[in-house]
Structures are given as structure tokens and as C-alpha cells.
Amino acid sequence: MTARPAILPERGIADRLSALFWRRPGLLLALLIAPPLIWLGVIYLGSLAALLVQSFYSIDEFSGLVVREFTLKTYAELLRPSNFDIILRTLMMSAAVTLAAAILAFPIAYFAARYARGRWKAVFYLGIMLPLWSSYLVKVYAWKLILAKEGIITWAADSLGLGFVLNAALALPGIGGNSLSTSFLGTWLVFLYVWLPYMILPMQAALERVPTAMLEASADLGASRGQTLRTVILPLALPGIIAGSIFTFSLTMGDYIIPQIIGTSANFIGMAVYQLQGTAGNLPLAAAFAVVPIVIMLAYLAIAKRMGAFDAL
Amino acid sequence: MIPAVEFAAVSRHFGPIHAVDAVDLTIAEGSFFAMLGPSGSGKTTCLRLISGFEKPTHGAIRIFGQDVSNTPPNRRNVNTVFQDYALFPHMNVRDNVAYGLMVRGIPRTARYARAEELLALVKLDGFGDRKPAQLSGGQRQRVALARALVGEPRVLLLDEPLGALDLKLREAMQDELKTLQRRLGITFVFVTHDQSEALSMADTLAVFNQGRIAQIGTPAQIYDQPRTRFVADFVGSSNVLPPALTQSLGGPAQWSSLRPEALHLAPLAGAALTGTVTSLRYLGAGTRVQIATGGTEIGVLVPAGQPLPEPGSQTGLGFDTRALHIMEGA
Numbered sequence: 001m002t003a004r005p006a007i008l009p010e011r012g013i014a015d016r017l018s019a020l021f022w023r024r025p026g027l028l029l030a031l032l033i034a035p036p037l038i039w040l041g042v043i044y045l046g047s048l049a050a051l052l053v054q055s056f057y058s059i060d061e062f063s064g065l066v067v068r069e070f071t072l073k074t075y076a077e078l079l080r081p082s083n084f085d086i087i088l089r090t091l092m093m094s095a096a097v098t099l100a101a102a103i104l105a106f107p108i109a110y111f112a113a114r115y116a117r118g119r120w121k122a123v124f125y126l127g128i129m130l131p132l133w134s135s136y137l138v139k140v141y142a143w144k145l146i147l148a149k150e151g152i153i154t155w156a157a158d159s160l161g162l163g164f165v166l167n168a169a170l171a172l173p174g175i176g177g178n179s180l181s182t183s184f185l186g187t188w189l190v191f192l193y194v195w196l197p198y199m200i201l202p203m204q205a206a207l208e209r210v211p212t213a214m215l216e217a218s219a220d221l222g223a224s225r226g227q228t229l230r231t232v233i234l235p236l237a238l239p240g241i242i243a244g245s246i247f248t249f250s251l252t253m254g255d256y257i258i259p260q261i262i263g264t265s266a267n268f269i270g271m272a273v274y275q276l277q278g279t280a281g282n283l284p285l286a287a288a289f290a291v292v293p294i295v296i297m298l299a300y301l302a303i304a305k306r307m308g309a310f311d312a313l
Numbered sequence: 314m315i316p317a318v319e320f321a322a323v324s325r326h327f328g329p330i331h332a333v334d335a336v337d338l339t340i341a342e343g344s345f346f347a348m349l350g351p352s353g354s355g356k357t358t359c360l361r362l363i364s365g366f367e368k369p370t371h372g373a374i375r376i377f378g379q380d381v382s383n384t385p386p387n388r389r390n391v392n393t394v395f396q397d398y399a400l401f402p403h404m405n406v407r408d409n410v411a412y413g414l415m416v417r418g419i420p421r422t423a424r425y426a427r428a429e430e431l432l433a434l435v436k437l438d439g440f441g442d443r444k445p446a447q448l449s450g451g452q453r454q455r456v457a458l459a460r461a462l463v464g465e466p467r468v469l470l471l472d473e474p475l476g477a478l479d480l481k482l483r484e485a486m487q488d489e490l491k492t493l494q495r496r497l498g499i500t501f502v503f504v505t506h507d508q509s510e511a512l513s514m515a516d517t518l519a520v521f522n523q524g525r526i527a528q529i530g531t532p533a534q535i536y537d538q539p540r541t542r543f544v545a546d547f548v549g550s551s552n553v554l555p556p557a558l559t560q561s562l563g564g565p566a567q568w569s570s571l572r573p574e575a576l577h578l579a580p581l582a583g584a585a586l587t588g589t590v591t592s593l594r595y596l597g598a599g600t601r602v603q604i605a606t607g608g609t610e611i612g613v614l615v616p617a618g619q620p621l622p623e624p625g626s627q628t629g630l631g632f633d634t635r636a637l638h639i640m641e642g643a
Contacts, residue, residue: 211399213395213396213397213399214399214401216364216366216386216393216395216399217393217395217399217400217401217460218401218412218416219365219366219385219386219387220364220366220386220387220391220392220393220461221387221392221412221413221416221460221461221464222387222388222413222416222417222464223387223412223416224387224416227416231412231415231416232401235403236401236402236403308403
């Protein structure tokens with residue numbers, strides 16, 4: 001009988017590396033996460049810190065130069081009615097877009113998670129992802145035409161004899177306007193269209209993780225469909241819904257193109273930042289404006305956590 | 314007396330697969346009924362037909378005499394202990410147990426009081442504030458049991474409830490379930506693939522094979538008088554003897570079964586059967602000796618303390634003629 005070796009010979013550098021990683025499991029992990037960590041840690045967090053520092057500076061009103069001294073003056077300026085309105089408007093729009101996206105996304109995500117199989121699943125993913133492949137600007141301009149007074153929506157409403165519904169919606173104070181493309185209603189519709197995939201995908205992933213046995217147990221114990229939805233499905237899918245809402249909420253808050261092209265010319269936070277750091281050259285106020293969405297998101301997450309949104313994670 | 318559950322020629326087809334095929338079944342009220350069979354034999358589908366998660370393709374199901382063809386699961390006073398328990402992970406144990414009362418709109422204090430009673434019944438008092446993730450497998454099993462019993466169902470369905478537990482715990486739970494069933498008087502329908510579990514717990518036993526019931530009877534009937542080769546093979550460790558061998562032992566030319574404990578080793582001379590010892594399997598209370606004879610293998614249970622043959626040696630076999638059971642089917 002030939003003696004087979006108990007330990008196999010080393011086959012070069014790859015084996016030596018494998019052995020090294022086996023002896024020190026932390027090393028491989030460190031090598032793998034170092035590049036993204038450096039990217040996020042230094043570049044992203046660094047610029048975020050720079051932004052935060054900027055927001056505590058102020059601008060000299062005569063010379064237009066940035067005064068590099070710590071002050072809360074710039075933040076006080078945010079509370080001036082004209083600036084505070086921008087924050088409030090952006091917040092309301094983000095909330096409205098997020099709420100509508102959640103309501104609209106749920107049935108689609110539920111269908112995809114529970115019933116779509118094989119080919120239908122592929123159709124679902126394609127349908128959700130396809131709009132993301134075309135240019136964002138093209139889509140927004142396309143919507144401008146769709147929503148215009150001479151556009152297809154007005155035409156369709158008139159042809160169906162539903163023009164009065166459209167007119168009634170446009171006559172609503174605050175959100176209405178001359179046409180959909182020049183009203184907040186239109187801005188909201190386009191935001192909703194553009195960010196909807198970001199709500200559907202995490203929601204679908206969360207719903208897919210709710211085991212069917214859980215739904216059966218609920219029905220077995222006497223719950224109606226509505227009760228199962230409220231007491232089992234929604235709580236278990238909540239982390240996914242929150243994840244989706246973070247996307248739609250923060251994307252709406254930061255966007256400066258859609259409100260520029262569609263809607264009234266009223267300012268949103270993103271537009272304000274764009275104008276302040278560009279034409280106006282008021283970097284500290286731009287920075288202070290940019291801090292607002294971050295603070296709002298942190299507050300939102302804290303509330304969600306306190307309400308137990310992440311308990312099912 | 315109206316039976317608790319009645320199947321009249323019930324079939325459930327999934328495309329070309331006949332998961333349940335023209336099953337007739339009657340489950341008496343207050344009985345502990347076991348459905349036993351290998352995986353894919355249709356026993357779990359039968360359970361899901363009772364709970365309402367599957368609808369029959371043909372036939373009618375009656376629960377306490379009422380046809381349930383158009384009754385959704387939430388309106389059947391039948392509760393299930395699920396195989397993997399399906400406890401709600403976002404609720405604590407108390408809310409899990411009280412869930413069935415909560416959806417019926419029973420006020421919090423009343424349903425919590427009742428939940429505590431049920432937790433005491435399954436010996437989990439004081440665990441109400443824990444989350445399911447903080448419990449052991451056996452404890453989760455008890456919570457699932459309490460949750461299913463809280464609404465006082467007429468029939469309790471148990472889908473392999475002990476499958477995930479280790480042997481010691483499983484045996485303890487078997488006794489407990491049996492005691493509980495006697496105490497509550499609720500009809501239990503129990504699905505398992507473990508024949509010893511079914512034999513030890515059930516009053517009545519249905520053995521499933523390929524979507525049909527192969528045999529239905531008391532555990533003793535099933536064990537001692539298997540009707541078909543499948544039942545003899547699946548339930549217990551009986552020897553299944555082909556017609557020729559049955560005939561040489563003095564029976565008719567039919568398949569028969571012979572339990573290993575009804576056989577004993579005998580001197581070669583004058584033995585009814587002789588064969589070659591192929592293997593020995595030590596079982597603790599005895600040793601199972603496999604003997605090749607007449608083209609088949611026969612197992613003999615030799616009680617501990619008796620001399621054992623060497624593998625490869627020739628031995629004679631004796632048996633109790635009364636133990637030879639002639640089967641009707643093939």
C-alpha cells in the first residue's frame with residue numbers, strides 16, 4: 001500500500017494566501033472592507049463634516065465674503081419666513097410623495113412578493129426597472145408635455161367628458177394652478193412617478209420575507225384579511241416600507257430639477273441650495289439648507305425606531 | 314353522534330399530481346386521530362383541507378355535519394399547530410397566545426387573563442413578556458399549542474408538531490399532548506411520519522400512501538394486522554413474507570407479515586426455517602438479527618442476555634404460528 005500523505009503539499013501563492021487568511025480571519029475582512037470604508041469614511045463623511053462646518057460660518061453682507069467664525073446667525077436666517085416656507089414646502093411635498101408612493105407601491109409589491117412566479121416575476125422587475133434606465137431629464141421633460149394644458153391628460157379628460165374633474169383639482173387652493181404642469185399637483189405627480197421604483201423594490205423584498213405560514217396562522221386564528229394585513233403583514237414588512245420611505249423622502253427633499261421644470265416657480269430646498277451656492281455665492285446658507293434634510297431624516301429614523309419599526313428586523 | 318370531521322370522496326389535485334385521491338374518512342368527536350404516512354402521501358394536504366388552506370377538487374368535507382365548501386379558514390372553529398409553529402415574531406408570547414381573541418374583539422384585560430390561563434396550562438406561566446426568539450424549541454411548541462387552544466376550537470390540527478424537537482423532549486411532549494387531549498376532550502388530528510409517535514398517541518390511525526388511505530384502524534389493528542405490504546413495511550419493523558414463504562410456513566399462498574419479536578432462534582435440526590445470519594443490530598433492549606432465507610431477509614429480535622449467532626453462520630428459526638398474519642392486499 002502506498003502511503004498517502006496526511007497533509008497535502010502547498011500549491012503556490014494562492015494556497016499560501018489562503019493559509020494566511022485561515023490563520024487570521026480578520027485580515028481578509030479588513031482587506032475587503034477597507035476600500036469602501038475609506039471611500040465612505042474619508043470622502044463622504046469628510047465632505048459632510050466640511051459642509052457642517054461651513055453652515056456655522058456666516059457671510060459678510062457688504063463684501064459677500066465668508067467670515068470664518070463660529071456663529072448661529074446662518075441658522076437663524078433659515079427661520080426667516082421666506083426661507084422657512086421653503087423648508088415647510090419641501091417637507092410637505094416629501095411627505096405627500098412618500099405617502100402616495102407607499103399606498104401605490106403596496107399592491108404592486110404584494111403581488112410581486114406573493115403571486116408572481118417565473119416569467120411574471122421577470123416582467124415585474126423589468127417593469128419596475130425599465131423607467132430607471134432612461135434619462136431622468138428626458139422623463140421629466142416628457143412629463144412636462146404630458147401635463148401641459150395642451151397635453152394628453154387634458155385632452156383625455158376632455159374627450160371622456162371628465163374635464164370638470166381636472167378643473168376641480170386645479171382649482172384647489174394651494175396645490176392647483178393654471179395647468180398640471182404649472183401646479184404643485186403636477187410636481188407631486190412627477191415626483192411620485194420618478195421615485196416610485198425606490199419604494200416598490202424594498203417593499204417587495206420585505207413582503208417576500210414574511211412567511212406564508214404566518215399569514216395562514218393569522219387566518220387560522222380567525223383574523224379577516226384586513227386584520228391580517230394590519231396586525232401581521234404591515235408590522236413585519238415595516239422595515240422595508242421604512243427603507244422605501246427613506247428613499248422617496250430624501251430623494252424628494254434633495255431634488256432641485258423637477259420643481260424647476262414642473263410646477264410653480266416656488267423654491268424647494270434643493271433649488272435654494274443650488275441658487276445660494278451658485279449665483280448668490282452664499283455658501284454658509286447653502287450649507288445650512290443642506291443640513292436640514294439630514295436633520296429631518298435623522299429625526300424621522302429616530303421616531304420610526306421608537307415606534308418599533310425595526311423590531312421585526 | 315355526528316362525526317367531528319367527515320370526508321366524502323375528497324380529492325385534491327395539483328395539476329397532474331393527485332395529492333389526495335378520493336379519500337373517505339370519518340373522525341369521531343373527542344378522538345385523537347393520527348394521519349401517518351411518508352412525505353408526499355397526502356396527509357398534510359388532508360390536514361390543510363380541514364383547516365381550509367386547500368380546497369377540494371372533488372368531494373365534500375363536513376365539520377360537525379356542516380359542509381365547509383364555502384367557509385374560509387377564519388370562520389372554521391378549527392385551529393392549527395403549525396409545523397414550524399409560525400409564531401408572530403413581532404409580538405410577545407402573551408400577544409401571540411391572545412391573538413385569536415384579539416381578532417374577535419375581546420377586550421385586552423379579558424384576553425390577557427385567558428392567555429395567562431392557557432400559558433399555565435402549557436406550563437409557561439411567567440413567559441408572557443418574552444419574544445418567541447427568546448424561547449427554546451420546546452417552549453415555542455407550547456406557545457403554539459396555547460395559541461391554537463385559546464379560542465376553544467372544536468378540532469385541533471397538529472402538523473408534525475414534534476418533528477423539530479429532540480428525542481427526550483419529544484417523548485415528554487407526547488405524554489403531555491395525550492393528557493391534554495383527554496382533559497380538554499377536544500378532537501385532535503395529528504399528522505406525523507413517525508410511526509412510533511402515531512402508535513403511541515392515537516386512538517385511531519389512518520395510514521396514507523400516494524394520496525389514498527391504505528388502512529384505518531386502532532394502533533393495535535394497524536400494527537398486528539396490516540392490510541397491505543405497504544402498511545406492514547411502513548408501520549413498525551415487521552417482516553413481510555412473500556406468498557411462497559408464507560405457504561412453506563403453513564399458510565395460504567398470500568403475502569403475510571410476521572413481527573420480529575414473534576420469532577426466535579432455534580437449533581438447525583427440526584427448525585421451521587433455516588437461513589444465514591447476515592448482520593446484527595444492537596438495539597439496547599435486544600438485538601435484531603437479520604437472516605437470509607428463501608430469497609428474502611427476516612429480522613429476529615433476540616432479547617438481551619440471550620446468546621447471539623455469528624454473522625455468516627447457519628441458524629434455525631422458530632415462530633409462534635398465531636403471530637403469522639395473512640394480508641388481504643398485495
